[in-house]
Amino acid sequence: MPRGRYSLHDPHDHTPLAEEHFQCAPGPSGWRYVSRLTGPAGEHRGAVDLALDDLGRPLRLELHAGDWQVRGAALDGVTWVRTDPTGLHATEGNVRAHAFTGTSPAFLVATARLLRLTPSSAATRVRLVAFTDPVLAPRTVDQSWALVNSEAHATDNGPLTVDEYQVTALDTGEQHAVHIAGDIVLAAPGIELEDLQSPPSRFD
16 A cells, blocks of 8 residues: 655746645555645645546545535536535536546546556547635646556566656647656656655556
């Protein structure tokens, strides 16, 4: 069960945003990722709990940021309930999208797991609902994912395959690279892996 720590920063000016302390593991139904976020001063910033089925679809998502909360799942596309800080004005949403995304590295692993691309695959378009900090406001985004390289690296625990994806935001054309090994993000814009206490899990 990998556990460790990511640092999150603004991908444009590199302002530190949070540290995400996580653990994740494949299970009988798919994959689960749980984390808690702390701010630069050590204050509690939020939490992520994401469970995928064996096809990579979100069985359950629970996000916390400040006093805001989102619960969601794959249902008629994706469906969610967002609760305001008072708890009095919960709002429901539904979009014909494939999955969720956000600032957590968990969402990059989840999207890669959902698409299951190979180096010979054509670039694949995916529609996601992004929850943006700090109030978890939902926004529908369209991206294109392509697996441009898959390379095995020798480690003490056997070969580790690192996949390099090219992700394109279809509304702006902006492109960036995402490097994933198993269920761990090694590098992505705004994300750095600072500590990993056990090797990434391998997906079948």
